[in-house]
Amino acid sequence: MIPMRMSASAAPHEDPSVIDFLVTPFSEFEFMRRALVGVIAIALGGGPVGVFLMLRRMSLTGDAMAHAILPGAAIGYLLAGLSLPAMTFGGLAAGVVVAMAAGLVSRFTALKEDASLAAFYLLSLALGVTIVSLRGSNVDLLHVLFGTVLALDDSTLLLLAAISTLTVLALALLYRPLVLECVDPIFLRSVSRAGTPTHLIFLGLVVMNLVGGFHALGTLLAVGMMMLPAAASRFWTSDITMMMIVSVVIGIASGIAGLLLSFHVELPAGPAIILSAGAVYVASLLVGREGGLLWLAWPGKHLEA
Amino acid sequence: MPARSTAIRFEEVTLGYGRRPAVHHLDGAIPSGSLMAVVGPNGAGKSTLLKGIVGTLTPLEGHIRLDGPSSEIAYLPQAAEIDRSFPLSVYDLVAMGLWSRSGLFGGISAKDRARIEDALAAVGLVGFERRPISTLSGGQMQRALFARLLLQDAPVILLDEPFTAIDAKTTADLLDLVRRWHAESRTVVAVLHDLDMVRRVFPKTLLIAREPVAWGETPEVLSAENLLKARRMVEAYDPHAHVCQRGAA
Amino acid sequence: MATRRTVLSWLASVLALAGALMPAAAQAPEKLKVVATFSILGDLVRQVGGERVEVTTLVGPNGDAHVYSPTPADGRRLMEARIVFTNGLKFEGWIDRLVTSSGTKALTVEAAKGVEGLDAREADHAHGRGHDHGHGSLDPHAWQYVMNVRVYVQNIRDALVAADPDGRDVYEANAAAYDAKLAALDREIRDLVNAIPAERRKIITSHEAFRYFEIYGIRFIAPQGTSTDAEASAKDVAIIIRQIKREQVPAVFIENVSDPRLMDRISKESGAKIGAKVYSDALSEPNGPAGTYIDMMRHNIRAFSAALSR
Numbered sequence: 001m002i003p004m005r006m007s008a009s010a011a012p013h014e015d016p017s018v019i020d021f022l023v024t025p026f027s028e029f030e031f032m033r034r035a036l037v038g039v040i041a042i043a044l045g046g047g048p049v050g051v052f053l054m055l056r057r058m059s060l061t062g063d064a065m066a067h068a069i070l071p072g073a074a075i076g077y078l079l080a081g082l083s084l085p086a087m088t089f090g091g092l093a094a095g096v097v098v099a100m101a102a103g104l105v106s107r108f109t110a111l112k113e114d115a116s117l118a119a120f121y122l123l124s125l126a127l128g129v130t131i132v133s134l135r136g137s138n139v140d141l142l143h144v145l146f147g148t149v150l151a152l153d154d155s156t157l158l159l160l161a162a163i164s165t166l167t168v169l170a171l172a173l174l175y176r177p178l179v180l181e182c183v184d185p186i187f188l189r190s191v192s193r194a195g196t197p198t199h200l201i202f203l204g205l206v207v208m209n210l211v212g213g214f215h216a217l218g219t220l221l222a223v224g225m226m227m228l229p230a231a232a233s234r235f236w237t238s239d240i241t242m243m244m245i246v247s248v249v250i251g252i253a254s255g256i257a258g259l260l261l262s263f264h265v266e267l268p269a270g271p272a273i274i275l276s277a278g279a280v281y282v283a284s285l286l287v288g289r290e291g292g293l294l295w296l297a298w299p300g301k302h303l304e305a
Numbered sequence: 306m307p308a309r310s311t312a313i314r315f316e317e318v319t320l321g322y323g324r325r326p327a328v329h330h331l332d333g334a335i336p337s338g339s340l341m342a343v344v345g346p347n348g349a350g351k352s353t354l355l356k357g358i359v360g361t362l363t364p365l366e367g368h369i370r371l372d373g374p375s376s377e378i379a380y381l382p383q384a385a386e387i388d389r390s391f392p393l394s395v396y397d398l399v400a401m402g403l404w405s406r407s408g409l410f411g412g413i414s415a416k417d418r419a420r421i422e423d424a425l426a427a428v429g430l431v432g433f434e435r436r437p438i439s440t441l442s443g444g445q446m447q448r449a450l451f452a453r454l455l456l457q458d459a460p461v462i463l464l465d466e467p468f469t470a471i472d473a474k475t476t477a478d479l480l481d482l483v484r485r486w487h488a489e490s491r492t493v494v495a496v497l498h499d500l501d502m503v504r505r506v507f508p509k510t511l512l513i514a515r516e517p518v519a520w521g522e523t524p525e526v527l528s529a530e531n532l533l534k535a536r537r538m539v540e541a542y543d544p545h546a547h548v549c550q551r552g553a554a
Numbered sequence: 555m556a557t558r559r560t561v562l563s564w565l566a567s568v569l570a571l572a573g574a575l576m577p578a579a580a581q582a583p584e585k586l587k588v589v590a591t592f593s594i595l596g597d598l599v600r601q602v603g604g605e606r607v608e609v610t611t612l613v614g615p616n617g618d619a620h621v622y623s624p625t626p627a628d629g630r631r632l633m634e635a636r637i638v639f640t641n642g643l644k645f646e647g648w649i650d651r652l653v654t655s656s657g658t659k660a661l662t663v664e665a666a667k668g669v670e671g672l673d674a675r676e677a678d679h680a681h682g683r684g685h686d687h688g689h690g691s692l693d694p695h696a697w698q699y700v701m702n703v704r705v706y707v708q709n710i711r712d713a714l715v716a717a718d719p720d721g722r723d724v725y726e727a728n729a730a731a732y733d734a735k736l737a738a739l740d741r742e743i744r745d746l747v748n749a750i751p752a753e754r755r756k757i758i759t760s761h762e763a764f765r766y767f768e769i770y771g772i773r774f775i776a777p778q779g780t781s782t783d784a785e786a787s788a789k790d791v792a793i794i795i796r797q798i799k800r801e802q803v804p805a806v807f808i809e810n811v812s813d814p815r816l817m818d819r820i821s822k823e824s825g826a827k828i829g830a831k832v833y834s835d836a837l838s839e840p841n842g843p844a845g846t847y848i849d850m851m852r853h854n855i856r857a858f859s860a861a862l863s864r
Contacts, residue, residue, distance in 0.1 A: 025788070028792075148786065150786060150791050150819065153822075180401065182391050186361075186386055190378070190380045190405075192404070240392055259788060262787045263789050263792060264789065267787050268787050
């Protein structure tokens with residue numbers, strides 16, 4: 001006899017307590033805890049990188065690099081299947097090659113960064129699509145390339161943690177050259193030869209965060225967690241260090257909110273997280289202390305001096 | 306400042322872009338400790354000259370020799386390509402001057418902090434420390450950049466049109482700094498347009514119009530005859546220019 | 555040197571040879587042309603018909619007979635056939651229309667006639683696949699119980715004998731031999747199921763076709779929450795993990811969750827094993843793991859058994 005309860009939608013019995021609403025999903029399910037750790041790692045690395053991308057007027061670079069990475073990861077998958085090292089290495093290699101090529105071309109020729117990057121990432125993407133379709137295109141391949149935050153295994157978590165640690169360390173070390181490169185590149189060049197390597201290392205950090213991000217979470221999530229918190233943080237502070245901190249906080253908060261939304265309202269996890277980050281962005285745009293629309297429209301009485 | 310005889314030496318230098326010379330057949334030396342102005346018509350190659358000294362531009366022919374490492378040159382480019390919208394404070398902008406000494410990865414000591422304060426005071430920007438650079442006027446920005454130059458503490462200072470579109474008070478204050486540098490036996494080379502200022506403040510001048518017209522004591526260099534000669538220089542590229550025959554074979 | 559005369563004599567000999575061969579060709583017996591609606595049925599018909607029949611299958615290996623749209627070529631095949639074998643039990647919602655529109659004179663035979671049908675269950679699965687069989691009627695997947703297939707075989711044999719009396723002996727011999735194999739298969743399945751501890755005879759699967767297999771003692775439960783969407787939500791994942799833990803289900807056979815890594819995570823967290831691919835509505839390619847009916851059933855039970863035992 002088949003139990004009749006099969007026909008009812010077996011939603012989890014919801015305890016009205018707020019704590020239960022917020023905490024139980026994580027305490028009861030391991031996959032939720034893992035997702036949370038993954039999101040925190042992504043936010044930790046992606047936030048500061050996103051801040052610098054934004055300040056260097058390279059916001060769309062993230063998206064371009066995400067496309068440049070795809071072919072490398074696809075090739076890795078074709079050669080070795082669903083293996084973390086193969087796809088990560090492939091993605092990194094493709095991303096690094098494109099980033100270096102674009103960076104060097106923009107440095108030594110008249111072509112500026114945006115055009116040289118556009119040229120190279122399109123080349124990379126076309127190459128990747130060609131290779132994949134020669135091997136027999138598989139729509140599921142793309143599905144597979146885009147991970148899901150709900151399926152983080154041990155090695156992926158380790159990868160994410162390693163990437164975010166490396167990123168934080170590198171940014172701390174390269175802080176001054178990075179800032180100088182944005183503000184006064186001529187001065188930097190006259191004072192030190194660290195300019196070009198700094199730029200290339202920075203692009204490498206971008207690639208690394210994107211590769212870790214998309215492999216675990218999908219392209220949408222990886223780029224989104226990089227750019228949205230950073231853009232939102234601009235409306236709350238003018239100090240670079242504060243911006244980085246705020247972007248990390250926003251990233252983590254969006255992650256938690258998104259996961260809870262996915263759990264209670266049945267939205268797909270990745271997009272839910274990005275939607276949360278987007279909501280924070282819109283809110284910051286409207287009411288952020290530093291140049292939010294509300295403050296621009298009604299600035300209040302002017303000060304004495 | 307350890308005494309050197311020659312700060313910068315030019316050996317049949319040609320600087321340009323592609324095959325078109327902006328400056329050619331420049332030969333001579335700038336003695337250490339001089340206060341020299343570089344003047345000439347538009348497009349005469351003045352900025353190009355400074356870029357060649359700093360090393361941003363490699364000579365098409367000839368050599369530029371420096372007595373000492375190139376990091377001992379402090380360079381203020383024309384209307385500096387600084388991204389004003391970048392969220393940086395005046396303090397941080399000025400503090401960059403230290404990095405040419407302490408490198409990009411060192412910390413800031415208490416002594417460094419004192420020097421930054423002194424520099425700000427010298428340019429009249431006390432109280433501006435926390436201001437974002439986006440809020441500075443042209444004159445204030447130039448003051449901040451001069452403060453940075455002060456901190457670089459370099460034996461050779463190159464200024465490319467430092468007073469263009471700057472108010473008179475700021476100009477006067479910053480000229481005082483230039484004089485102070487000269488008194489400290491630093492070599493200062495400045496590209497300028499204002500000939501009266503040059504006559505007043507700068508003992509040496511190089512009048513250049515793609516090639517050196519006159520070089521030496523200011524009063525002689527800025528004679529009417531020399532100025533006329535310089536004005537006759539053709540500004541535009543000559544589409545029929547032949548390969549230049551002069552100079553060492 | 556080729557003269558006209560040489561060419562002519564060559565031509566004559568070739569023609570003579572052809573003439574000699576033709577009568578011989580004309581004397582080979584024509585095969586009985588039949589059509590089976592889908593691959594499982596096609597295999598059964600072949601087993602009984604042997605060399606005397608030529609079977610054309612409409613829905614081939616790995617095909618989905620529930621949502622099949624017949625083509626004009628299928629109509630032509632029907633025209634050429636003398637018998638059309640269908641499963642019956644309203645499995646092929648499209649066959650009646652096709653038979654009518656093709657204008658075929660073929661006899662339609664319901665292989666499942668006489669089978670004791672089970673009610674279609676109100677299972678908790680998504681009806682995303684547009685079944686043509688209505689619910690509240692019988693579940694058509696009767697072939698999942700081997701004893702039913704013995705009835706299928708008898709129906710097929712009788713139909714073939716009626717259409718081709720000359721082959722009676724062949725058909726009866728084939729059917730008997732195959733029936734013995736089916737009996738052995740049935741015993742094999744029962745033995746394997748009995749080897750599984752009783753409390754572990756539960757499987758979660760999104761396949762809707764194993765209702766009849768439950769007669770052997772394994773309970774098939776529909777998964778809650780999982781969707782075939784590209785991205786699962788946390789709620790989906792949570793629901794199925796809870797279900798597996800609550801019901802203590804040892805194995806999960808789901809193929810439409812697009813990300814194998816997600817399946818892996820569900821498996822790790824719930825303790826359920828992920829099962830291999832099983833075949834419910836169609837055979838695999840001929841040289842695949844389920845190329846014939848018997849291979850298919852054997853493959854499936856072994857997959858179930860492997861997943862459920864420990």
